[in-house]
Amino acid sequence: MSKPGIRTAPVLLSALLLAAATLSAHATDYQLADGRVRFSAPDAWPQIMMQTSGNPQFMAFQVPDPAPVSQRVLARVTVTVVKMLNGPAFQQWVNQRVQHSHQLPGYESVAQPGSSSNVVRYTALESGVRMSYSERYFLKGLEGVQLRCLRPNRGEVDAAWVASFDKGCDAIAASLQQGG
Template identity: 45%
Template sequence: MILPRCVHLAAFAAIGLLFQAPAMAGDITMAKGAVRFSVPDSWVPIMQTQGDPETQVFQVPDPSPVGTKTLSRVTVSVKQAGNLAGYQSWMGQLTARARQLNGYAPDTHRAATPNDYFYTAQETGEKFTYHERYAFSGNLAIQVRCVRPATGDARWQASFDAGCDDVANHLPQ
């Protein structure tokens, strides 16, 4: 059967769009399957590293005016720690690095725990909210780092925070 030329072109265009569409998030595995979690389909994977540490970074699109010039993101990092002392050392290094950020200030509105840290800092001229959660499982040190503008649409912020908490709550403890 011979199809008109326009049908062939439409088919090639559709196939091209499939290959050009950004990869969507979903079910994620890290550390050879030891760490598993899911992220909303609206989160866009923007970076992945292999090795030690292994990292996955997701952009969480922010529809607010601030969101057009900032990068809201969730990062999950997994590192071989060997033992509890190695985990505590890695966590100490990362939290010390956070305190060096421009405008760092602990967030007094949210209570920190031994494995949860809330703070704000300046990024691209805007105040950002950071939530870092740490876990130790087997010999793996795990960090979930959620970064979003401190101002903007309250519903979007609540959705972002819920997504971040959901990822962290499904990691091995």
């Protein structure tokens, strides 16, 4: 006959590990456009700017980066919402945003085989640092939404941090598709 404490130790350890994983992945819920656009962002990403009235509205989050390059540029994620008149106005807005990106210093398109048509990836220079951009566009009712994820290029930062950044950005995109 086994002792009760020995059997419960693995179960308790598993429960503690699951709780720790849940806490580290915890996200905070946000909303724009009077609640019509909802999304979640990781708790570890502090909100650095916002405008929650008028048109456009946005929230910007800093993604803490332990690399020395973060002293010159901020890795950040911005969710922007613009009221649209109709679907064609949304497409025109997307086209304008994409054209604007082409004007950034050092702009280079990044081809992503199998990538969704609503995702635009490119690199450009900011304060002398090559940055990777990922922009995703959604039409939610009559709200145009841009999710812009901006981080130092892979060669400048740790691969594990890049994977965590990309995972957080993907999670915000998924919450935008579900929320509001």
